[in-house]
Amino acid sequence: MQMFENLPWYSYVILVLAIASYAYRYFKTGKEEYDAPELKEARFKKSSNSNLNEEQRFALALYTPISEWWKADFNTLTFLQANDIKPYLEGWGIDTPEGYWSLTEYFMKDGRRWYFDFIYPMIQKEPKEQWERLMDEKFGNNERAHRYLEWLNNGEALGTLKQKGILTFDSELELGVAGYDAAVLVGQARKAYTGGLISEKDAWKVIHFAKELALRHFSSWEEFGKSFAIGFALDMKADYDSYKEQVYHIYKQVLENPNSPWNTMDWPR
Known part of the structure; x- marks a missing residue:
């Protein structure tokens, strides 16, 4: 401590400020790292007891x-354990047969x-002063519809997907969201x-519908994945x-990893 005894008073001020600045940067960086999502690695787990055929495995791969x-x-109809997916079913309000159906x-x-196929063309073709009336006539006071309008109009969703390397061109928005709907149908059928x-028979009926929906709209895993x-x-x-950050991270692995179902199963011609 003797080395500090003969310093002028302003040196102490500078020293305190330097320590405070370092501490701020240290704890700010630490907090940012703590708050950052834990990015998961895709493992492409498969059961050795699976007896699914190729068509069934393809349909499950949509999710x-x-x-x-x-x-x-990725190769079983069963999805983890019932207790694991109970909060998901409750959160979506599908924890009863009536709610699920x-x-x-x-x-x-x-x-x-329903949202995208109305709102995206409206933005492209209709004068902006007409949007409020058209939205009210179609959706009324629907929070989700207005979020879709906001994010499609301000380019937030597009910008994020381009920044993540998922989309390249603005025109790829024309792929729509049928791929998302198909994936949700598959995932919720597995969980239900x-x-x-629901019965195994009913689960496969829903999953078959999702597969046909995807095949009607897309001609490759790349198109489906972007949708x-x-x-x-x-x-x-x-x-x-x-x-969202975690799913974007996994999405890129699903698209690129040679062990991914998207790279081990061909899109039907």
């Missing part, structure tokens, strides 16, 4: 980016396509079956940012 987030097997029928008939809400990502980006609220 791969989110299935990998859950660390679930109500939401499933909506996703089969309309899904998030695991939770004992899934567009729907996911638009559908998740802003306070789901950590979850």
